[in-house]
Amino acid sequence: MNWSNLFKIALKAIANNKLRTFLTMLGIIIGVASVITMLAIGQGSKQSIQSQISKMGSNMIMIMPGAERRGGVRMGSSDMQTLKISDYNTLKEECTYLSAISPSVSSGGQFIFGGNNYSSSISGVSQDYLKIRQLEVEDGEMFDDTDIAQSAKVCVIGKTIADNLFTAGENPVGQIIRFKNMPFTVIGVLKSKGYNTMGQDQDDVVLAPFTTVMKRILSVNYLSMIYASAITEGQTQEAINEISDILRTNHKLQDGKADNFNVRSQEELSSMMTSTTTSMTILLACVAGISLIVGGIGIMNIMYVSVTERTKEIGLRMSVGARGLDILTQFLIEAVMISITGGLIGVLLGVGAAYGVKFFAGWPIAIQPMSVILSFAVCSITGIFFGWYPAKKAANLDPIEAIRYE
Amino acid sequence: MSQEKKVVIDLQNIRRDFIVGEETVRALRGVSFKIYEGEFVTIMGKSGSGKSTLLNTLGCLDTPTSGEYYLDGVSVRKMSKNERAILRNRKIGFVFQSYNLLAKTTAIENVELPLMYNTKYNSKQRREAAIQALQMVGLGNRLEHKSNQMSGGQMQRVAIARALVNNPAVILADEATGNLDTRTSFEILVLFQKLWKDGKTIIFVTHNPDIAQYSQRNIFLADGKVKDDTVNNHILSAEEGLAALPKNEED
Structure with a gap:
């Protein structure tokens, strides 16, 4: 298999359908951008809480009377005077x-x-x-x-x-x-x-x-x-x-x-406090993740239409010697290129939006390299995952029927 | 004369059955013939005669139910899908009725297509081979024209160049003049005759009996069998036919 040739073929197909490709990409762009922005906001508020807590005295230890309630047993009031x-x-x-x-x-x-x-x-x-x-x-x-x-x-x-x-x-x-x-x-x-x-x-x-x-x-x-x-x-x-x-x-x-006493450090308090923002961040990321999946389905939809529309082309390619695997790879490359390009644009847009939020709303933000890498990886996987089915369909076409398809 | 020549296609009692619901449709009922290197053969028959099935078989797109098919000495019947794809890539050049060029793609890129699936060619060799093939069909000055900027005749020439580019053992033309007007059809026939004189092996599948007069050998198919296999001793020159046509201002 000649990867660079298949890559050229896929690139050509994308270039032939610029508007459609862009619209498909838009789903991924919005998905990735929102994941990054949401995570940046979530992480930002988490870090700001952490820094505020450390301002309160990061080495602080609190010693409180009484034992923790364990197994639903309430300790006697005398325990509170220990x-x-x-x-x-x-x-x-x-x-x-x-x-x-x-x-x-x-x-x-x-x-x-x-x-x-x-x-x-x-x-x-x-x-x-x-x-x-x-x-x-x-x-x-x-x-x-x-x-x-x-x-x-x-x-x-x-x-x-x-x-x-x-x-x-x-x-x-x-x-x-x-x-x-x-x-x-x-x-x-x-x-x-x-x-x-x-x-x-x-x-x-x-x-x-x-x-x-x-x-x-x-x-x-x-x-x-x-x-x-x-x-x-x-x-x-x-x-x-x-x-x-x-x-x-x-x-x-x-x-x-x-x-009959409790010793707590600020660290515990801080982790307790940040756990709230962590769950908030997860929630935001989930919402954003859903939009990424919707974007992925958009890719699948377009790839599916594209396969049907290009049945004749697929038939031709097969009759001049393309194997099923070549066709499969071509369509997968197309899907992945759409999702990766969309991902890249989404990363830029997401970072931009995060700074926009910081600038206009004054919210603290923190863009972590991990969230960028993660959303990028997710959208590549999305491309492969949602491109696979249409590509497989293309690869399984019968060249005899495909070439005469009208 | 053809006895000493190399056999390119050897069909031995080819049968092809299709099962449609409960019935078995016998598209080919024992077809046998040999085609030698450098022959220009027309295969004719009415629709339903098994012509298309035979073409698919010859083109390694389909495998026979029984019988043996040797293409350039290689047995095709037991080949896998992938092996047949590679065989098509190296040994067969297709020309279709509706050209089947890639949309919004230049002549040269269209002709390069079969070589894209052949790792033995690098991009420079591919381009050279494509230019050479386009020059052979008389489109040396239209290398960068896109498929939607060309006339039907030009598109079919590009398709023929595409069929030539991998230097195949046989060129399979399926109603290659079916979509063209009389004049352009003649031009394409002139091209086929030229290629034949250059030593190419050409199989032209058609339902149009007129074309048979321009080829060397005619095979008639009826009800899935070879009804007639004749050598044409009075091959007409397509060039003369073209010259005899009334002048067309627009051409």
């Missing part, structure tokens, strides 16, 4: 993989300043919390160890709180706000962080020494959470293991008994 100040202290002293650690307790309620009020919650934390959550004090200062030791009635507030309470444009630092009838001196204002990916206002916070919140507001001796930060992102897992070991010892848990 994190104590002593746990925090031990972890702070013994953990080698942590760069920062802060307890966390919170209470919801109304903040009042003058005639203004605003409902939010107060978080009792240590100074390390700023580092863990990557917060900065813009104005004033953070409370210190002395404030914690004295359970001082001081707080650092976020931008949203400041905006809602100090409507007259007063400098919040030094002012006294009331929370559940308790006066708190504002000693600092946090730098604005805006909204996070989940739509939460990251400036809607009031930070106070954890001792103050535990003793003066909640009157409890347990923590709702402990935040920590691993030294590097790569050491997160070691840190988690170390924390678990220390807490198990602290809680006197025997081997075989389940943990």
